[in-house]
Amino acid sequence: MTHSTAHDSHHHAHDWAQLLRGRGLRATAQRMAVLEFLHDHPHSDAETVFQAIRPALPTVSLQAVHLIVQDLSGKGLIRRISLPDSASARYETRIEDNHHHIQCIHCGRIEDVDCVVGHAPCLEPDDTHGMRIIEASIVFRGICQDCDALINQQAKEKP
Template sequence: MPTSDELEQLLRGASLRVTRPRLAVLEAVHDHPHADTDTLIGASRARMGEVSHQAVYDVLRVLTTAGLVRRIQPSGSVARYESRVGDNHHHVVCRSCGAIADVDCAVGEAPCLTADVDHGFTIDEAEVVYWGTCPACSPHVDRDRDTEGLR
């Protein structure tokens, strides 16, 4: 987790004015990866007291536009925000509980930015979402039964 001074430097480096709401929201995004807006509103209020929903939405828009925060929205989910920006990572989403985790690009670079057919587009980002069931939601298996053939 970056310090307050480091967060201030991130804002200044993006030519943004340092304000209490921007610091609170940026810190909340760093503390709560893949959080939805309601979670970030609660975390921001815990840091600085009363802040309006609209102020948090506005700050998230500014931070996303500046490239300090990434907005993701897996199918069927509300928008979520993360502080991991500047790389081409992907996500895995649990179909049961909606948990989201980062997944590095399988090859370690950005090969998926080279589309077979680009239709004239200048491609600057690719989004891959893996879907499955997280360990907490996976059915519990009778381990004795699974290992019977190994005895």
Template sequence: MPTTETAPTGHDWAPLLRAHGLRVTKQRLAVLGALDGTPHASAEAVHAAAQSAGLAGLTLQAVYLILADLTRAGLARRVDAPRQSARYETRVGDNHHHIVCEVCGRIEDVDCVVGEAPCLEPADARGFVVHRAEITFSGVCAECLARPEPEPPTPPAA
């Protein structure tokens, strides 16, 4: 079950790792630091950031395993956006959603107008007790809208 506490930003993750039953390792700290600095990062981006931070021996497979552990423990959240690899963030414990640009793939947080979870209730919960609803809005960001359309190719002369 995800945690209801807000993850720290820019400081010591060790107490939260311990509180969630996870050993404190330099690899986990590097992954959390990378996520903290780059919300909505792919595993590949987290891997590159952790390697840049001095963990050259950290494998991509290890990053995937660490992200899975952190997600299960409620210290990270997996964001699944259409036509993209999974993204991860450390913003957990609140009721927020995401908006995804269909052109460039940028993901931004969108606060829920209702506040508490779940913000939506299904018409028929089929016997489930609903804890949360995750909403992904899709559209085109302002930067992509501002880009000029590419010129269509000129047909070859006959």
């Protein structure tokens, strides 16, 4: 018996079309390109996706990419991430689990943090106000090692 992690269970390019059709969406070149880019570059915003896929799809517009990520997240094919101090949402294809994120407050780098409990939700609030909790969205914030070293170096250089 093999154990698969969340990373192993990511979808591969050959079944994006099947997944799109399975959610009632046409498997357009633009949707496929967005999914493939987000699979390889998680935590990207729509502008980054647009800039990356435009060379291969010169007719794609930024508005089209915004509509595509909206459709894909609405159909549960990608996850929309809202981060503190960030005007634009980020997106990723890792949707099979209830993981969290950690973000460097200096350079903005974002990494996945696996769920501390292993099942959704990872946290239990003290008062649900009568709601059935389906997800806990946590963003840990800190300073990555590279930025920390840079900040310490700059502090040493100041007269």
